[in-house]
Structure formats: structure tokens, C-alpha cells
Ligand SMILES: Nc1ncnc2c1ncn2[C@@H]1O[C@H](COP(=O)(O)OP(=O)(O)OP(=O)(O)O)[C@@H](O)[C@H]1O
């Protein structure tokens with residue numbers, strides 16, 4: 001499974017809930033005899049209901065992505081070349097992993113402004129230990145990740161236990177961790193990573209095998225279908241309404257088309273980038289955590305209504321601190337990927353627009369700023385939008401100024417949509 | 432009644448900054464008994480309910496659970512004792528569906544992985560879910576899309592799902608229809624008959640008269656009388672709530688304050 005598989009086009013608006021269909025479920029799952037045949041009229045009606053009810057899911061971001069690709073491709077035929085697509089596929093992994101951590105914090109309705117600095121600090125810790133002090137690579141990696149986790153936990157603790165707004169705690173972190181990175185790097189300034197090391201290999205290794213590329217696309221689609229089938233069978237044998245066939249088909253197509261397209265195009269360059277595989281593995285794994293585990297359920301609950309969750313007996317302190325731990329850890333992971341991409345760590349690591357890109361990616365991908373709504377796939381879709389714009393602008397030789405303005409407009413559009421959809425859900429409820 | 436109360440409160444106090452919401456409140460609830468907690472708006476009923484459920488622990492006072500002092504500092508403490516509640520503001524997570532809300536904090540899971548089918552089956556078997564709202568909510572519908580009555584139904588179902596020994600109900604019929612309120616009172620009686628202790632907070636003295644055995648009146652955060660409901664005329668409870676038994680001067684001053692607020 002790779003490329004732009006949105007997974008679950010609706011969970012962006014209704015997550016926290018297992019796969020059961022969105023607001024329009026009232027009709028779909030009220031009884032075991034609900035429409036479960038390939039009822040086209042029912043499908044169209046439900047699609048319409050969902051759109052009207054603000055259940056846009058991944059639709060806006062997928063549409064913007066397609067528009068961006070079409071526009072750039074028509075302006076420059078190298079944009080969708082296998083080489084450029086492959087490069088985008090690798091470039092998204094660093095900021096994408098950071099955005100993935102930001103998703104957890106945004107699900108709480110909070111903000112982590114320190115992720116850029118934390119990613120730079122983690123990379124610096126790794127480089128200094130491994131390169132300057134000869135510490136084994138695995139140990140240096142673990143230390144860098146632990147540092148990220150510890151920083152996230154610390155910030156979460158200050159936010160949750162002492163009640164300092166997360167915005168302020170992590171803003172202080174943004175400065176402080178960047179300062180610590182400069183201190184750790186010391187006078188040397190820039191440290192070149194070991195070209196033969198595993199970290200550098202992360203982003204310059206590709207697996208050039210058509211069998212693997214298409215096999216993964218097939219595996220992704222197949223796994224989804226198998227899980228859906230098993231789920232349907234268990235629900236039916238329990239006498240409960242199963243998800244309608246069209247809903248499964250819709251998602252299967254949403255996975256298969258981008259997955260096979262990505263396999264096809266990546267195979268025409270250097271094959272599947274290892275870094276992209278790792279990124280996708282993180283997305284799928286954390287998607288499972290968020291939607292299928294007790295922990296994930298409580299993240300959504302806490303982000304949706306803190307007081308209601310507390311009264312339900314959820315340990316909201318631990319839940320909220322842990323989201324910051326995840327965010328710090330993934331920032332460290334992303335930092336290693338970014339260092340790997342340039343094979344060095346320097347004074348500017350983790351700075352420039354990295355923080356903004358990571359947060360914007362999550363929001364553009366459909367994670368609500370108000371908390372309680374979003375999916376890990378948002379990080380992928382959002383960072384694809386941002387990286388596509390950046391890459392297209394470079395190909396066209398346009399100034400960064402224009403790139404910022406375009407990305408800014410897309411982000412603004414995403415935030416407006418988020419607010420509107422929240423508003424429309426409220427109105428929807430009152431009627 | 433000679434049996435030990437399930438819950439006994441002695442000298443419970445609670446303060447919010449300058450507001451003394453509860454002062455030296457005493458209360459006893461026995462198994463198989465419905466105790467109505469009545470009082471004017473702002474009397475401290477919800478505050479007392481939250482002190483019992485751990486949502487807003489008391490500052491002072493002793494809470495005895497089945498004759499032994501208990502410490503209720505967090506909602507979890509009360510849940511572990513066997514206390515469940517329907518809060519006045521319902522306390523549901525709007526972004527989650529009905530099943531998720533019913534089981535929040537007590538999810539059915541194997542090794543941390545949710546067992547959605549088991550939870551949904553339990554939800555579908557919940558009789559009150561279908562009985563208490565005009566149109567039963569879909570168990571997979573998001574709470575944000577439910578009507579007020581359906582939400583109240585979900586909150587009630589969540590409270591009884593854990594088969595509590597003490598059920599605290601804060602204005603549970605506020606959003607229910609007339610017929611549904613009637614069915615709810617039947618449900619309360621059934622629970623009482625099966626040995627559940629119930630604390631019912633209500634503004635509706637008709638409901639109180641219909642199901643309560645005892646009524647405790649709160650006024651300005653203090654006990655203002657206990658009544659045996661079947662043998663007490665409603666007017667007497669009303670006058671205890673409104674405080675017409677107070678002397679005329681204090682009544683006038685509080686009146687003007689209430690008017691201003
Ligand atoms: N969280 C809070 N912070 C400050 N004051 C509070 C808080 N909760 C309640 N109060 C105050 O405590 C007093 C009692 O409020 P409470 O909600 O318990 O009344 P009530 O009897 O439930 O009223 P109602 O019948 O309107 O529900 C009121 O004066 C209220 O303003």
C-alpha cells in the first residue's frame with residue numbers, strides 16, 4: 001500500500017468511531033436488513049447526505065491534490081515524471097513523520113510548536129554521539145528517539161499538570177530546544193553523517209522490484225478487503241448490520257487506485273523508496289492504534305470533550321501527556337529522516353519552514369484544529385499537497401515567495417473548511 | 432429502616448472561590464430506596480451529585496460507603512465503589528458514536544484492542560435505548576447528530592450499563608418526552624425493586640411524588656428538611672424548597688438578590 005491511499009475517506013470527519021459509516025448511518029445500520037446490496041441509488045443518496053452534513057472526509061484534500069498535480073503537469077511535463085514523483089515520495093517522509101506526531105496533539109485540540117526544534121535536536125544528538133564520539137549507530141538512534149520522547153513528555157507534563165497552555169510551553173520549547181541543539185553541535189557547526197551508515201541509507205535506498213511494488217499495492221488492497229470481509233461476517237453472525245457493500249467498495253477503490261498508480265510510477269524510476277515504506281508503516285500502525293485500540297478511543301474522547309472523558313473515568317492526564325510524548329518521539333524520527341536526506345546535521349537543522357509544514361500538513365489533510373477529529377492519513381495527504389507545491393514551484397523556477405503564498409492559501413482554505421464543517425455539524429444537529 | 436445506608440454523607444462542604452455551594456450537608460441513601468434531592472435553582476444539587484460521583488470532590492466532610500468511610504477524589508473512585516451517574520449536562524463526547532460513549536472508560540477490549548462487535552451487541556440489547564426516545568438513536572450514530580432526548584437516553588443507558596449499586600440521576604427527564612418520562616419512572620422503580628439505591632434530582636415534583644420514598648431538600652447549600660414522600664403533602668415540600676418558612680426579612684433580602692441575578 002503506498003502513494004496516496006487515503007484509506008478511509010470518511011474517518012477524517014467521524015473518527016474515533018470504528019468503521020461504521022458517518023452521520024448518515026442512522027439509515028444504514030438501523031437494522032440487519034439495511035441496504036447492503038450494491039444499491040446505487042442508496043449510495044448516491046448517502047454520498048449526498050454526507051456532503052451536505054459536512055462529512056467531507058478526505059474529499060477536499062484529494063481534490064486539491066489532483067488539481068495541483070494537473071496544474072503543474074500542464075505547466076511542466078517533468079512534474080509527474082517518475083523521477084520527480086519518486087523524489088517527492090522521499091521528501092515527504094521527514095516532515096510527514098513529524099506531521100504524524102502533530103496529528104496526535106491536534107486530536108486533543110492542542111498545539112505542539114516545538115516539533116521542528118525537537119527534530120533538529122534529535123538529529124544533532126544522533127550525529128554527535130555517532131560521528132563525534134563513535135557510539136554505535138543503534139545506540140545513538142535510540143538515544144535520539146528517547147530524547148524526543150522525554151522532551152514531549154516533559155512539555156506534556158507542564159501543560160497538563162501545571163495548566164500552562166500547550167501553545168506557550170511548546171513555544172518556549174521551540175526556542176529552548178533549538179538553543180540546546182546549537183549547544184550540542186558546538187563549534188563544529190555542521191556534522192557530516194557516515195555515508196555507509198543505516199541512517200543515511202534510510203532515504204537513499206530503494207527496492208527496485210516490480211513484484212514488490214505491485215505486491216505491496218495488492219497487499220494493501222487485499223488486507224483491507226480481508227479485514228472488511230471478516231468484519232462483515234462477524235457482524236452478520238452476531239445478527240448486526242454489516243457495512244454496506246458500496247461503502248467497502250468505495251474505500252477499496254480509494255486504496256487500490258493510488259496504490260497501484262504509485263507502484264507503477266515508482267517502479268519506472270528506482271523502485272520503492274525504503275523511507276516511504278517506513279513512513280507508510282508508521283501511518284498504518286498508528287491508524288490502527290487510533291481507531292482500534294482503547295488508547296486511541298480515549299485520545300479521540302479527550303479531544304472531543306475533556307470533562308466528559310474525565311467523568312467517564314478516563315485517565316485524561318496520562319492520555320494527554322502521552323499525545324505529547326508521541327509528538328516528540330515522531331519529531332525525533334522525522335529529524336533523523338531529514339538528516340538522512342542531506343547526510344548531515346547543521347545549525348539550520350529543524351528550522352526554516354519545517355514546523356509550519358508539519359502543522360499545515362496535518363490541518364490541510366483534514367485534522368480538525370478543534371480536536372477529536374482526524375486520521376493519520378491526513379499527515380500523508382497534507383504533506384503531499386505541501387511537497388507537491390514546493391516541488392512544482394522549484395521545477396517552474398518560481399520564487400519561494402509565491403510558493404509560500406500558495407501554500408498559505410491552501411492552509412487557509414483547509415482551516416475555513418474545518419470551521420465550516422464544525423459549524424454545519426452543529427446546525428445539522430439542531431435540525 | 433435499620434439497614435446500613437449504601438451511602439451516607441456527613442458535614443459535606445464545597446466552595447467555589449467566594450461561593451459556598453454546600454455547607455454541612457447530611458444525606459443517607461439505602462439500597463432499594465429512591466431519595467429525591469430537591470431544591471431551588473442554584474441550591475447546590477448538582478454540586479452535591481458531583482461530590483458523590485467524584486466529578487467535583489467535596490472539600491470537607493465524611494462520605495461513608497456501606498458503613499465505612501470512603502475517599503472519593505476522582506470519578507474512578509466512585510465508579511469502583513459502584514456509583515454511576517446521569518449528569519445534568521449529560522457529559523457525552525459529541526464526536527464519538529453512541530456505542531463509544533456507552534463504553535467510554537470501560538471499553539470491552541482484548542489486549543488493548545477494542546472489541547467493537549461485543550460492545551455493539553451489548554448496546555443493541557439495551558432495552559431503555561429503544562424505550563426512552565421517540566426515535567431510538569442508531570448505535571453507530573455520532574452523538575453530535577442526536578436530538579436532546581436521544582442524548583439523554585444515551586446518558587441514562589450509560590449509567591445503568593455498569594449495574595451500579597447507587598445511581599445518581601441529575602434531572603434525568605429534562606429532555607425526555609411525556610410518554611418517555613413515564614417509562615423512565617417505571618425503569619427507576621424496577622431498578623429500585625432490584626435493590627439499587629437511587630438519588631433522583633428533579634425540579635418536577637410530580638416525578639418526585641411518583642417514585643421517591645424520601646425527599647431531601649437543599650436550600651442555599653444547606654439541608655432544609657427531610658420528608659417521607661408518600662405521607663407528606665406536596666405543599667409542604669414546596670414551602671421547604673422556596674423557604675416560605677423562613678422569617679420574612681431574610682426572605683425579602685434573598686428575593687431581591689435572586690431578582691438581581
Ligand atoms: N464550577 C463552578 N464554579 C463556580 N461556581 C459554581 C460552580 N458550579 C456551581 N457553582 C455555584 O454553586 C451553586 C450551586 O450550583 P448547582 O449547579 O449545584 O445548583 P443546582 O441546585 O444544581 O441548580 P439547578 O437546579 O439550576 O441545576 C450556584 O451558586 C453556582 O453558581
Ligand SMILES: [Mg+2]
Nearest residue numbers: 476477478519
Ligand atoms: Mg443542577
